[in-house]
Amino acid sequence: MIGITRQLSKYFIFITMFSIIFITIISNVSINLFFSNYIKESRSRDDLKIVQYVEQVYSNNNGLNSQSLMNIMHYAYSEAVIVQLRNSQNKIVWSSGTPETMHNIMGGNDSNDNSLAFRSYPFNYKDSKIGTIDVGRPKSIISSIEDKQFLRTINIVFAAAFLFSVIIAILSSSRISKKFLEPIYLIKENAKLIKNEKYKELNEVRTNTYELHDLSVSVKELAEKLEYQAALRKRMTSDIAHELRTPLATIQSHIEAFMDGVWEPNSEKLTIIHDEIFRLTKLIKDLSDLSNVESDEIKLKKSEINLSALMNNIAESFEPLFISKSINFKKEIQSNVKLSGDADRLNQVFTNILSNAYKYTNENGIVRVGLKQLKDVIRVTVEDTGIGIPKEDIKHVFERFYRSDLSRNRGTGGTGIGLTITKAYIEAHDGRIRIESEEGNGTKVIIDFMR
Ligand SMILES: Nc1ncnc2c1ncn2[C@@H]1O[C@H](COP(=O)(O)OP(=O)(O)OP(=O)(O)O)[C@@H](O)[C@H]1O
Ligand SMILES: [Mg+2]
DSSP states (O other), X not given: OOOHHHHHHHHHHHHHHHHHHHHHHHHHHHIIIIIHHHHHHHHHHHHHHHHHHHHHHHHHHTSOOHHHHHHHHHHHHHHTOEEEEEOTTOOEEEESOOHHHHHHHTTSSSOOOOOEEEEEEEEEETTEEEEEEEEEEESOSXXXXXXXXXXXXXXXXXXXXXXXXXXXXXXXXHHHHHHHHHHHHHHHHHHHHHHTTOGGGOOOOOOSOHHHHHHHHHHHHXXXXXXXXXXXXXXXXXXXXXXXXXXXXXXXXXXXXXXXXXXOOXXXXXXXXXXXXXXXXXXXXXXXXXXXXXXXXXXXXXXXXXXXXXXHHHHHHHHHHHHHTTOEEEEEEOTTOEEEEOHHHHHHHHHHHHHHHHHTSOTTOEEEEEEEEOSSEEEEEEEEOSSOOOHHHHTTTTSTTOOOHHHHHHTXXXXXXXXXXXXXXXXXXXXXXXXXXXXXXXXEEEEEEEO
């Protein structure tokens, strides 16, 4: 493994080096190719000027005399070329100089190649060819002193640029990677803090890079979620401990009283023990249901069920409880509403919701249970005039182990599992559950099953 700084520097330097080498090669090739073409073309243009000059001199003097030849020689000198005239038999009749002359014209230095390259042009006079004009220049123009120097200068400039760029790449790559890495290091540090459950100590990550910003926000959200879960877990542990301790303490005290002969084990006392054991069994069942709905897909044993009959049965079983608390229990259950579903699970759903209504409604309150077949849905409602749910808690009540402080303070018992299981079972039936509630005024639970 290798650090990001080194990795980035490597890429940076490599890309810089590659670019410069690439540009150098491209420049050399294009200079050799296009520049020499350009020179060839401009040479042709220059040659033509010389030919026109010679023809002009010839035409002005009606031939060539020593004066006009001298003029041509001077012109050839000034243009740094050798002009050679041939007659119609192709014999050289006059030349403005020799290759050595040329060598001298060029300044006598460096050029190793003394030989000339001649180009021939027809020598016309009054529209007919009277001979040939040869224009000679050093063979390789590119290799003439200036051109060689030109390429060399360009390559030196590229080499300098190469060195300069590599130095800049080395310096800037470490700066740039540091700029990029700073937030990454902070995020890494935050991940470590999260691992150690130090959620409050997370670093503020400042960056103007979208991706890093998103990453840091995601990590922060993850931390908030984990912190929230950790708090829930702590609460849950104490709630479960409480839920276990209360019935166990009752059972223990009763049995000790029997053993000491303080109480006779009569049916009233045994019913109390039985109810406490029932509470324990329910808690264990809830916990095991929760682990089931959270671990794998819920398998429903579906059959055609008469929802009206099922709801009437559950309502009936709750009636004594409501009477004992002087709660006015109203049923508005439409008859013969049928649904394909799992009777046991639906039973558990409505029992959970009614037991909440019972638990969280004060004496002399009202609980209304309804079943209605609407156009698109079968709607079950359970409405109470109980303690209600604070606004900020409503969105959380379906989370496992979540209990609003209102219900915790009342000491009604419960672990905050009921609605989690309820929601999972309803959704397994393709249904939806929602809760409308106002603190102090009551709660309405609405369940819709698709028809
Ligand atoms: N009818 C209601 N009136 C007021 N608060 C309610 C009502 N139903 C649910 N709640 C709130 O939602 C929370 C979660 O309900 P849920 O049924 O999941 O848990 P619980 O009743 O506390 O425990 P249990 O796991 O025994 O059901 C409750 O603790 C309570 O704060
Ligand atoms: Mg409940």
